[in-house]
Amino acid sequence: MASAxxxxxxxxxxxxxGTSEGSQEAMNGGWVNEGYQRWVEQRKEWTxxxxxxQPRHRQLPILTHEMVLGxxxxxxxxxxxxxxxxxxxxxxxxxxWD
Numbered sequence: 001m002a003s004a005x006x007x008x009x010x011x012x013x014x015x016x017x018g019t020s021e022g023s024q025e026a027m028n029g030g031w032v033n034e035g036y037q038r039w040v041e042q043r044k045e046w047t048x049x050x051x052x053x054q055p056r057h058r059q060l061p062i063l064t065h066e067m068v069l070g071x072x073x074x075x076x077x078x079x080x081x082x083x084x085x086x087x088x089x090x091x092x093x094x095x096x097w098d
Contacts, residue, residue, distance in 0.1 A: 038077065065090055 060082040067074065068086045 034073070042077075060085065 061076075061078055063078065063082055063086045065086065068083055068090070
């Protein structure tokens with residue numbers, strides 16, 4: 001009986017709290033939000049209190065128009081700045097940027 005009371009409330013996800021992969025799959029009928037899982041992992045790094053050494057001027061990844069406009073996920077995390085830069089180039093080429 002004591003073990004049941006110890007675990008009470010720990011298995012139920014709180015609003016805004018991350019869930020384990022298994023429980024998330026069960027809640028979503030087998031579908032897993034991979035983007036959310038990556039966000040949770042990155043958030044742990046952001047809030048860990050230690051900052052990894054980063055170069056002052058990082059080089060943005062090379063993106064093609066097909067990569068940005070396509071439906072496939074990027075092979076690795078891409079900074080929003082790189083995606084916006086690529087979209088602006090596309091809009092300028094299409095004369096859609098005024």
